[in-house]
Structures are given as C-alpha cells and as structure tokens.
Amino acid sequence: MISQQPDLVAKVTLRARLITTMVLLAGLALLTSGAIVAVLQHRAIHSGVDDQLMRTRDELRVLATEGIDPATGQSFAGPSELLHTFLARTVIGEAEGELAVVDGQVRWVASTDVPLRPENDEELVSHLMPMAAGSQILIDTVRTADRHYRVLVAPVQYPASTGALVHVYDLDLVEAELRRTMTLYAVVAVGTVLLLVLVAWISVGRLLRPIEELRKAAESIDERDLTSRVPVRGRDDLTALSSTINRMLDRVQRSVEGQRQLLDDVGHELRTPITVVRGHMELVDPDDPVDVRETRDLVIDEADRMGVLVNDMLMLAKATESDFVQPRWFDVATLTDQVLEKARALGDRAWRLERIASAEAFLDPGRMTQAWLQLAANAVKYSDAGSAITLGSALERGEVLLWVRDEGIGIEPDQLDVVRQRFGRSRVGAAHAQGAGLGLSIVESIMAAHGGRLDIESTVGVGSRFTLVLPLGPVEPAELEPTLKMESL
Template sequence: MTEPLRGIRLPARAKIMAWMLLVLVAVLTAVVLLVWQFLHNEAMNKVTGSMEQEVGEFVNYARTGRDPATGALLGDPAQLFDSHLGRQYPDAWEALIGAWQTPTGLDWRMQSQDTGTKRAVQEPGLLERITADPRAHGTAQTGAGPVRWVKVQAVTAQGGRAWFVTAHFTEHELAEVRRAAQTLTLVSAFGVLLAAGSSWVVAGAILAPVRTVRHTAAEISEHDLTRRIPVEGRDDIAALAYQFNAMLDRLEAAFRTQRQFVDDASHELRTPSTIVRGHLELLGDDPAERDEVVRLCTDELDRMTRIVEELLMLAKADRPDFVTPTDFPLAELTSDIEAKVRSLGDRRWVLESIGEGDVVVDPQRLTQAMVQLAQNAVQHTEDGSEIRLGSALDRGRLALWVTDRGPGVEAAEVERIFGRFAHGSSGRRGGAGLGLAIVAAIAEAHHGAVRVRSEPGSGATFTLELPARPPATAPSPTAEEAH
C-alpha cells in the first residue's frame, strides 16, 4: 500500500507563482536601489558642481577685484567679501559665506535667499567647524538637515587667514530623490500585484492538463483502464499527456494479458490436479491397478512441474539477467544444437547451413529456444519426416532456423501461437502451449524476434533473427521526441 505524502502540501500552481514573484521582487528591489543610488549621486554631483563653480568665481574675483573709489586691488577681507557677495544670487538652499580671522575671533559675511538657510548657518559652532576642517569640502549636520560645503582658503594682507565657503543644504534634493524612489517602489508593488494575479491565471492554464492527468490517474483502476487524456498542441504538457496515454495502453494490455494468463494457467493446472484427484479417489486394492494409478499420477505431476517451471521462466524473462551474452563461435553453437535435437524424435534431420564467425549471445538460452522449435516441429510431423535446421551470419545479423514438412501455420494464427497457453489449429497438443512464448521471450531478450514463413499444407520455417552483438544502450527520448 502506498504511504501517504507527509509534510505541507503546496500546490504546483502556488510554487510557480511564488518563485516568479520572488524573482520579480528581487529584480525590482535591485532596480529601485540602483535608481535611488543613481538619482542620489546625480543630485549630489549637481550640488557639488554648483558649489565649485561659486568658489571658482570668487577666486577669479579675488585676483582682479578693485576698489571703485581708488582703483586698487581689494585687500581687506571685509571689503572683498562685501563686494563679491553683493554681486551674487545664490540658489535656493544655498549660502555664500566669507569668513576671516580677527583679534576678537571669527568675523563673516553671508549671502542667502532663504531665511531658514541663514538661521541654519548661524548655528553656534558650525562655521568654526567648517573653517577648522583641513579638508576643502565635506558634510555637516544641522537642525535644517545635512549641509555640503566647499571652501577655499587665502592669506590676508595683514597675514591673517580668510575663507570663502559655499554651503548647500541638501534636504530638498534628498527629499526629491526619496519621492522618486517611493514612486518607483509603489509602481513596482503594483506591478508585483499584477504579476501575482497574472502568474496565478497563467500557471493555472498551463497546469490544467496536469490536473487532468492527476484526476484521470485517480479514477483509473485495474477494472477500468479505458480512460484517456485528450492531446492538444505540441508542447511538453501535450507530450506528457501522450506518454500518459501510452502508459495506459501498456497497462491495459498488461492487465488483459495477466487476466488471460491467470485464466489459462488455472485451466491448465486444474486439469492434471483433477486427474490425480480422480484416480486417487478410485484407487482400489489391486497391485497392478495401483501401479497404473501411480504412473498416471506421476505423469500428471511431472506435467504440472513442467508448466510451473515454464511459467517461472517466463516470469524471469523481463529481468536484465535473463540472458548472459558471451562471445561464442556460431559454428560450435550450431553443432551443439544439431546434436541435441536429433534425440527428440525419429526424423530425418538435415543440417543445411552453418554460419561462420563469433557472436555475442547466450548460447544456453539460444539452444533452449532452438530445441523448443525443433520439439514443436517433431510434434507436428510424422516419423521419418524431414526437418532441416541451420544458421547464418550476415552484416551483423544472426539467423537460426528450423524448417519442417508439417501442416504449416495459418496466417491468422502466426501472432497468436506465440502467446502463452496458445495452441495451433492442427489439433495436436504436445504441451501446455508455453514453448513458443518462451522462444519469443528469448528472442526479445536478445533484441531480436521470431519470424514465421509458412504455407498451409507445405510446412513452416521458424527463424530466430538477432543482432550478432548486443546493440548499444540508446539514450532516453526527450519529451519532444516522444511526442
């Protein structure tokens, strides 16, 4: 009995949707992060470029700026910064600052269009930290958010130090980047929801034939193997349905053969058991009668033993070790077969051909098959009748045959006589009807077949046609090839 499946049962439809969404979420997450990083870098580069431009303009002005009254170069920091800052119009969220050292501390001038920006720059200690920083640019935190700054340092005419600082509060740009990332995230989330619904519908449509296969398999029993799955299209699902139908065909044929086999076997085994029982029940005290009954019972038991042995042999025919191929000379195999068949009956045995060369076969199984064919010929011929046998090897193909002068085989019976418990229409029953089935099984195990050539009333020729060497194992067909 098949054990029930354990663990959580997750439908294939849900698995397909989950994997699709997982991949989609991973890709969209990476896209959002990359876009956010790109926008952030673009905004910061734009801010940095604007501040460096302001610094460059100040440096150029400091080199050429002159006092309008005297025409002399501006050397006083307060005059220089006042003159330059008065001419500037900084961007929103930007402040232009000129600072210099005085005996009483740091003095400075500032130009900005935004009141909040001015207040943020005036936070205690911010300008001191910027001017004391050895770097030419950096970032500082304020109550108005992060501020990026770029500065240039100069020496005043009095020997002090002065700095021109461009400060830009980046909260506005970062807010725009965040809004763009949030919009992209919302669009991606909507796309994921849309993909979830689409993948659920598409997966259901793709897996519909698979569900049909499952439901059909659940409804099939050994009493009803007639159900089939409609095959549509040429994709993998259609190939699966095609293979499933082919499997059902094989199962139906196997069950039909099994039922026929059981019926025939029970009939064949019931006859000798009935004979034995009947004779034993009527057994008297006469010694001669006892001897005759014992002989009859022994014969029937021997027949039952042969039937059982032949049935066991046919049961082993599907096993890979049913035949054991070895390299063997064909001439020696043919001679061994001829020597063994001559003792089967008083017939005129003729060895008409002997093949030359080595073959890779199971000599014992082939001898068994040829002896069975010869025994079959003896059963259907009279004493002194001619029976010919021979072998041939041509182009990698091996042929072994037995020809008799018996009544022959009707064309309609050629396929049937190789079935189990099958008998020809000649009326002669020399056994249980398993001999030719065994011959066919041996031929198939050698990747060959049994051929029959016969004309009713003129005898028959049974030929084993086999490859001289076992063929290489072929690769399993793909779904497309199977379809």
C-alpha cells in the same frame, strides 16, 4: 473529501512555491537595481555639490588674488569690500545660500530673492563661526536639528581685518528629486511585482495543468479500467512526460491483461489434471494392486505434466525481467553447430544442416539455444520417425535468420495465429500429440527480448518452417518496447 485534502494542499503548495520563488527573485532584482541606482545617484549628487563648492572657492581665490573690484577698478580695502563684491556677482541656485563673516560677525548676506537663508539658522551660524575664524579653506557637512547642509568656508585675511565666505547647500533640497524618483520607482516596482503575481498565477496554473491531468489519470486507473490516458498537447517537456506516462500505462495495461489471461489459462489448464487425479484417487481400489499401480502411474504422469506447465509459466513470467537475456557478441556458426548437435538427441530423425552463417550477432547464446531447440523439439513431436528435419542459419539484410524445417503434419492457415497464443494449439496438433501449448509463447518472448520475431510458414500434410529473425547488432530499449509482451504472474 478528506482523502482529497492532501492532494489539494500539495497542488496549492507547489503553485504557491513556484510563484513565491518567482516573486522573490523579481523583488530581489528590483530591490538590488533600485539600491544600486540610489547609491550611484546619491554619490553623483554629492559629487556635483562638492564640484560646485570648489568652483566657488576657485572664483573667490581669483578675485582675492587680483584684489581689484571689476566694477570700479579700485583695489579692495579689506575683506568686507571683497566679500560684498563677490556676493553681488554670484548667481545662487534654489538650494544654495551665502553669507559673509567679517571679524566674527555676519556682515553680508545674499539678496532677498534667494530662498535659502542660512543666517536665520542660529545653530548653523554658531557652528560656522569657529570655522570662519580659522585660516584653512574647509568643505564639510553640517547637520542641524532641521537641516542637512554641505558648506564651504573660505577665509579671506587682510592685515587689519579678517573675513570668510560661507557658501551653503541644503542637501535635503538637493536630494528631494532623488527621493521623489526613488518613491516613484518603489511604486512601479510594487506594481510590477503585483502584476507578476497575477501573470505567474495564470501561467503556473497552465503549466501545472498537465501534471494535474497526470494525477487525475493516475487516480482513474485501476484493475477494472486501464484505458485512461493523459491528453498530449504541444511539444514541450511536459508533453514528452505525458507521452512517457502514456507508454508506461500501455505497458501496465498489457501487463495486467496478460496477468488476467495467464491466470485464466492457468486455472483452465491445471483444472483438468487436478480433476483427473482426484477422480482416479476417489475410484482407486486400495485392495487391488494393479489398480493402485495404474493410478500411481497416472498420478505421476499428471504431476510431471503439471510440473512442465508450471516451469513453462515461470519462464514466461521471467521474460518480463530486465535480465531475462544477457546478450553479447557470439559467432552464429558456432551457435548453429552447437544447436544441431544437441538437437540430434531429441529424436530419431534425419537431421540435416542446410546453410550456416559466417558472422557474429549480438545475442544471448543460452536463450537462443533454448528457443531454437524448442522449435526442434516441436518438429520432432509433430513429425514421423525417420523424416527429415533441417536446421540452418543465414545473414540477410542486416538480420540473422535461424530456422527449423520439418516434414510433419503442418498447421492450418487459420491456426497460425492460434499456435502463437499461450496454451494455443492447432486442431491437427492437438490430435497428434499432447502438450500445454506454451512452447511458441516462450520462443516469442525470447525473440521479443532480443528485438526479433518468429516467422511461421506451414502447409498441412507437407511440413512447417519456423524462422527466428533477430537484428545483427544491439537494439535500443525504445525499439524493444512495442514488441515486448507483458506476461507475468
């Protein structure tokens, strides 16, 4: 239970981190957009108020310039009549109020049906009186203990008297609709974030489910059970990851199974020479020089055989390394001539060259020489002295063919798969010559690393033909994967 705690915490933390990131981004976007809307609307409201105040100023200026009462056609005797007429003609909104100051006193106020009564706010009136006594038209913001106003003070001067129109906007009332709108926006935004949390929790859970399945599959795999695989569903990136993990598990399974088989085979193959050496060493007569010499020769022979066996196993182990082959463009005709020349030293045979390809192939000349000479050495081992062994190379359908044909003992049809296995030897071959049975395994490992294959044709008593088949050009790593045998120590 304790061992599972970090995994649970890690999983929840990942889910929480993803959801937190999503919520923070969404919240930041909503907050930013709300703030922008609020600022723009606030500016628009204040701009509208100022525009209305300036229209009021202009209307007063027109009436004062004409100096005639539209109702009577008589000229205004002073600011009191002018301001009274203007207040009577002005239509005032819910958030507006007006009053007229004449000779430092509030002389006229708006009709009683106007809800905003600036004359009742003593703090506002005391602030307006000095402004009304001046000669400049002013638009200003006035804050009192209870209210927030935007005011227009437009002085009117006559020779015998002075006055001023005061038009007031209650900004708290004007901005009330904006506050209600932004409050509603905040409620909707919070609801949106909560809904996002719910949707994100479900969606992220589904998104992380393949990762959880990957984790469970990884936990279920051990050396006793390598068959578990990750379910593959859909066609998204996680599906591709699941497929990649499954291919990796396939390689791991082949590798582990190859290790088991190799260890079993090594134990079996090394047990015999060790038993032989131990048996002869126990029975040797130290006082008999002949017996000592024969036992020494036998021990050296068995040690040499074990040395060859170990070297072959090391070669198979290296076959899984990425730098096992180092291919480059190489002339096939040159490779053919070099291998034929080296093969002549393998034994007293009638060495012949059947065909030679005139092309360049992408291969590791050292490894291909090793594989080709291994086939030639097998041909010498399982054929009679003086018999013909034919080498050749050709280019067919975009593939390079390198072959060895002998006139040896051949391989039984039911043994063709056996000879490809590690330590696998045909019945006829085991009776004819000694060997560990790793030669063809090494050849197939070299061919697999090149993206190629080994073809075998054989008739008992007639001979065999072993053909190395490899692509002419480079092979992508994905194309090598199905053919590579994961055999390692």
